[in-house]
Amino acid sequence: MEGVSHIGFIAASYAAAATVVIALIAWVAVDFRILRRTLADLESRGMTRRSAPAGRTMEQAREDA
16 A cells, blocks of 8 residues: 555644644734733723724724624
């Protein structure tokens, strides 16, 4: 069987791909938390997003949605 001789390479390829996908998911999750914390800090200082109407907070926008 020719496929059996390449099983190590195939397993290593799947392991490498799974590692990369898991690392990307973790990176996005950590970045999301950091950006959410940064946004909350800026809003607590009085800064608002340009897309939000003046005088509305994120909580008010979430309640309206």
